[in-house]
Amino acid sequence: AQTVTQSQPEMSVQEAETVTLSCTYDTSESDYYLFWYKQPPSRQMILVIRQEAYKQQNATENRFSVNFQKAAKSFSLKISDSQLGDAAMYFCAYRRASYNQGGKLIFGQGTELSVKP
Amino acid sequence: GAVVSQHPSWVICKSGTSVKIECRSLDFQATTMFWYRQFPKQSLMLMATSNEGSKATYEQGVEKDKFLINHASLTLSTLTVTSAHPEDSSFYICSARDRGRRPLHFGNGTRLTVT
Numbered sequence: 001a002q003t004v005t006q007s008q009p010e011m012s013v014q015e016a017e018t019v020t021l022s023c024t025y026d027t028s029e030s031d032y033y034l035f036w037y038k039q040p041p042s043r044q045m046i047l048v049i050r051q052e053a054y055k056q057q058n059a060t061e062n063r064f065s066v067n068f069q070k071a072a073k074s075f076s077l078k079i080s081d082s083q084l085g086d087a088a089m090y091f092c093a094y095r096r097a098s099y100n101q102g103g104k105l106i107f108g109q110g111t112e113l114s115v116k117p
Numbered sequence: 118g119a120v121v122s123q124h125p126s127w128v129i130c131k132s133g134t135s136v137k138i139e140c141r142s143l144d145f146q147a148t149t150m151f152w153y154r155q156f157p158k159q160s161l162m163l164m165a166t167s168n169e170g171s172k173a174t175y176e177q178g179v180e181k182d183k184f185l186i187n188h189a190s191l192t193l194s195t196l197t198v199t200s201a202h203p204e205d206s207s208f209y210i211c212s213a214r215d216r217g218r219r220p221l222h223f224g225n226g227t228r229l230t231v232t
Contacts, residue, residue, distance in 0.1 A: 035220065043155075043208060045223035091160060103214050104151055105221060107160045 002027045004094050006108035013082045014116050020067075021077045021111045023092030029053075031097035034068065035105070036077045040088040048090070051075065053097070079113075087115045120144055121213050123224025130201055130231055138196045138227045140211030147213035150194040151221070152186060155208040167194050201231040 003026045013019035025034070036048040051059045051068050058066050063083075067076045079086055092108040120143040130136045140150055149168050153161040165181075167173040167188035175181045183205075185197040194213075198205055208228050212221040 033220075043210075043226050045161075045210065045212075047220050050220060089158075103149060103221070104163055104166055105161075105212070106163070109160050110158075112158070 002029070002032075002094050002096070002106050004092050004106050004108035006090075006092055006111050008111045009109070010112045010114070012114045012116060013079070013086075015082055015084060017082055018078060018080045019082055019113065021079075021090055021092075021113065023075045023077070023108055025073050025075065025092070025094050025108075027073070027094065027096075029096055033095045033097060034066075034075045035093040035095070036064070036066070036075075037091045037093060037107075038086075038088045039091060039110075045091075049077065082115050084115050084117060087113055089113075121147075121211065121222045121224040123211050123227055125227060126225060127228040128230070130229070132202055132231055133200055135197055135199045136201055136229060138198075138209055138211075138229075140194045140196070140213065140224050142192045142213045142215070142222070145213075145215040145222075146191040147194070148191065148216055149214045150188055151212045151214075152184075152194075152196050153210045153212070155210060155226075157208075161210060164196075198229065201229070203231045205229065206231045 005024045032053045034051045038046045049061045063080045065078045089110045091110050093105045122141045124139045152164045155161045164179045165173045165175045167186045173186035188194040210226040211224045
């Protein structure tokens with residue numbers, strides 16, 4: 001069974017600084033997707049960034065980038081130039097590439113990020 | 118963009134009653150819908166996967182007779198919490214997948230409080 005682990009329950013960053021959130025996963029699959037979701041106090045799930053396992057290039061979305069290390073099964077999220085609006089719970093998630101199981105997401109425990117002004 | 122509407126956004130019910138939560142895909146056909154449960158400060162735990170026109174697949178430990186899921190059309194799935202108890206109080210979130218390989222679309226969630 002696939003598992004996703006986020007070992008940092010809480011992180012804090014100064015506004016305008018950079019912070020990295022860690023995520024590791026375990027799978028025997030070779031083709032899969034990895035995601036970072038943001039959940040602000042409204043509890044709406046917002047997709048931050050997505051990485052296909054077959055792509056070696058790390059995904060980037062504006063201030064958000066990932067460090068995908070497939071062999072190490074590591075998928076960290078870097079937030080540059082942190083803003084107050086980045087404060088939220090961040091979830092790392094895994095999904096098999098095949099839809100045998102419907103494409104369900106498996107989430108990590110979450111990391112609560114606070115941004116200090 | 119794809120929109121998933123979840124209703125109600127919050128509900129309070131008395132112990133022993135049943136409550137129904139709806140999840141609708143507004144501008145796409147949702148071949149598969151997922152129901153998650155989330156306790157405060159915790160992760161999303163998958164409860165079940167529903168495919169249009171077939172029985173839902175429940176995760177281990179989820180009582181299928183208590184959490185009834187119906188996916189009767191390509192745009193609507195419902196979760197009914199039967200004979201609710203205070204321990205069923207939680208945040209329930211649905212997500213939907215269309216026929217493509219795009220990421221899941223999430224509803225805004227339903228906060229259930231059982232008194």
